[in-house]
Amino acid sequence: MIRSLALALTVLLCPFATAGAMEIERVVSPGGIEAWLVEEPSIPVVVMEVAWKGGTATDPADKTGLANMVSGLLDEGAGDLASAEFQERLDDVAAKMSFSAESDYFTGSLTTLADRRDEAFDLFSLAITEPRFDEEAVERIRAQIETIVSRNRDSPDWIAANAWYKTALGDHPYALANEGTPESIPRIARADLQDFAARVFARDNMKIAVVGPVSAAELGTLLDRTFGALPEKADIPAIPDVEIAPDGQVMVVVRDFPQSVVIFGLQGLSRDDPDFIPAFVMNYVLGGGSFSSRLMEEVREKRGLAYSIGTYLHPLDHAAMIFGQVGTKNERVGETLAIVRKEMARMAKEGIGEEELTDAKTFLTGSYPLRFTSNRSIANQLLGIQLEDLGIDYVERRNAMIEAVTQEDIARVAKRLLKPENMLVAIVGKPDLSPDSGLPEKDDMAPASPPHPGGMPN
Known part of the structure; x- marks a missing residue:
């Protein structure tokens, strides 16, 4: 011991x-x-x-x-x-x-x-x-x-x-x-x-x-x-590529919880897409930067609707998503989602400011060494770089790629990805479904089948 x-x-x-x-x-x-x-x-x-x-x-x-x-x-x-x-x-x-x-x-x-x-x-x-x-x-x-x-x-x-x-x-x-x-x-x-x-x-x-x-x-x-004793070749089935359904559904699973949990998402980018690094920087400004993000400012700081809200990119080998999650009072779900949609639309239309871009770059490049603070964290990073096929020199190139991102890059990627009308939303709780809530009428929602085990975004 x-x-x-x-x-x-x-x-x-x-x-x-x-x-x-x-x-x-x-x-x-x-x-x-x-x-x-x-x-x-x-x-x-x-x-x-x-x-x-x-x-x-x-x-x-x-x-x-x-x-x-x-x-x-x-x-x-x-x-x-x-x-x-x-x-x-x-x-x-x-x-x-x-x-x-x-x-x-x-x-x-x-x-x-x-x-x-x-x-x-x-x-x-x-x-x-x-x-x-x-x-x-x-x-x-x-x-x-x-x-x-x-x-x-x-x-x-x-x-x-x-x-x-x-x-x-x-x-x-x-x-x-x-x-x-x-x-x-x-x-x-x-x-x-x-x-x-x-x-x-x-x-x-x-x-x-x-x-x-x-x-x-x-x-x-x-x-x-x-x-050395392992077989030379694996025998695994092929997995088809898939894109996120773009129909903008809102699903409600009614549970007697004191607040609602909301997951929202859109089609994202594969890790080898040329726009992935600009999208990574864009997401930091939108919802990935904790207290520095627009969504945190609008949802928590200005209105007190939630303790936290965040977004992140989730590329898999055969699918890619932009996820977001927030927990809020049942009666404030519609208002919170309206802000999320508004901020996505605003970024898609206007991009981000020069100061926002500078701050994002400073954090994303400055915090990168913190991923290499122990033997275990280094090994994890090296394995991830191999799995994404980024090249053995990625550690040396990564920050320069972020520094090269421009406001024009962000504007292009935001228009490509941030389409709030396509956003799929899942709500678990007892949200306000009244006509003034900002949510669809109950009859217009996708029917929610009984929950079954499946993959949480990691």
Whole structure:
């Protein structure tokens, strides 16, 4: 326990060099496995982040929650080690291992003290190449997931997100249940878990980032030991591209809550769109800049309608959205949404001012080094850059790209994206639906089906 606590404190508290001072090295193992490495000898912690293409969107429609269940089971026994023994071995080497399933990717994380590195990497290899999926562990994790799914049905944030996704994306895999449904979870058998691992964990769909006191030569050996036994090619289904339905619906899921949760959204931009960086800056001014944003100023500061309101860009591999969320009194929902629409329309018509652009650039460039303050945060950033195919020099180029954004760029992107008449809105609560509320009459609203588990925007 003492060694594990020391490991956690080291990862959290040790500052790292600024982003611009990092040297990111592309390492290719003797067996042809590639990883990005930041060698940092002064901090005795090695962090590895891994992602495989093939997340929850690849779940069979009748077995949604499969990828999520696999993520909860990989450290519950592998090889000749049952669950308790596997966890004991992790504790013995003071290592932390975790897995998660997102819409497009399945990710794994390993943190270990440098002097126990080889043993920790061997355990990670065992988890992904020889998972046991023992009956006791499967049923225990299944019960935990069923509890989470049941609890989600009482969460207004979760219900609103699911109503939004269902209307925006229809029957696309992104709108299905990330964590599963009461009907799908019992259908997932051990053979399904084994099949997922065999299809997804391969070498051709894998990205790896490593940070810590390890040389390129040492990492090459570790990569082959850890991943060399994986199949060469993955077998994952193709996911179709989809755009957000542009019909401007307002959906209400009536629940007896003291205030309403509102999620609103529009079609966004893919990460490789040339306008993405201008859109990123634009969103900061609109609703992404916390207390600096227009929406926060108009909704909270001037009118006190909500404690907070925010917007963000959410690009996936096959869809892209601009999301916003706000919680407000039931009787003020219509007024709040009217302000959101007004501010979107104003930005689409007028763009932003020179001072707003300067302030946005100052914050977005100045805060970037804060994403590189520990081995873990650096590894996460390196993995994300690889997944988005931004290039190994992106850290060096990123701030210059933001500085190059002009008012004309913002005006162009705002006209392209901010179309309040197309905005899809999901409301959970008991909003005022009177003729003076600013919301559509009840009969004009999209019918809200019973809430079902699905993906929250991340």
